[in-house]
C-alpha cells in the first residue's frame with residue numbers, strides 16, 4: 001500500500017465562542033487526519049460546527065484548545081504573522097465567490113499569483129489563462145464577473161484557488177448558489193484538477209447531489225464528528 005502523508009492532523013480540538021457567562025462550547029474533542037490527495041466532504045445539520053472547523057483548519061481563526069497540525073506544523077499558539085504565511089498554502093472557495101467586480105476573470109485569477117514573488121508578470125498571465133482554460137472559461141477570460149453566470153463565476157473562483165497549486169483547498173458550500181448541473185460540473189472540475197495535482201480538498205456542503213465525488217464523508221453533529229466513512 002502507498003504510504004499516505006497526513007496533510008492535516010487534529011487532536012483533541014475544542015472551540016468556544018463568547019466570553020465569561022456567554023462562553024459556549026462549539027467543537028468537542030475533534031480528532032481527524034486528512035491525507036494528501038484526499039477529497040473529504042463534511043456534512044451535518046446547520047449549526048453543527050462545520051464552518052468553525054473549516055476556518056480553524058484554514059488558519060482564519062486561532063486554535064484555542066488541542067492540537068491542529070497543517071503540513072507538519074502546529075497551528076496552536078502561533079503568531080498571526082505565521083498564520084498569514086500558512087494561508088499561502090491554502091486555496092479558499094466560498095459560497096459567494098468573492099471575486100472583485102472591477103477586475104476581469106483573468107485579473108481575478110492573476111491576483112492570487114501576485115502574492116508570489118517568484119513569478120514574473122508574463123508567467124502569471126500565462127498561468128492564469130491556462131487555469132481558466134482548465135475550468136472551461138477560455139472564451140471568457142476578459143469578461144467582468146457581472147457579465148457571467150453563477151456557475152461561471154464559481155469556476156473563476158476555482159481557478160483562482162488552484163492557480164498556485166496549493167496542497168490544500170478548502171471549500172465552504174461551493175455549489176449552494178448553483179443549479180444541479182452547474183453544481184455537479186463545478187465539483188467535477190475540482191475533483192479532476194485535484195486528482196491531477198495531488199491536491200487535498202476539504203469541502204463543506206449540504207448538497208447531497210455531490211456526495212459521490214468524495215473519497216471520505218465526515219458527518220458533524222452537535223460539534224462532534226459523528227461518523228467518518230470512506231466511500
Ligand SMILES: Nc1ncnc2c1ncn2[C@@H]1O[C@H](COP(=O)(O)OP(=O)(O)OP(=O)(O)O)[C@@H](O)[C@H]1O
Pocket residue numbers: 017018026044045046047048049050051052053
Ligand atoms: N462568531 C460567532 N460567535 C458566536 N457564535 C458563533 C459564531 N459563529 C458561529 N457561532 C455558533 O456556532 C455554532 C456552529 O456554527 P457553524 O457556522 O460552525 O456551523 P455550521 O455547521 O457551519 O452551520 P451551517 O451549516 O448553518 O453553516 C452555531 O451554533 C453558531 O450559532
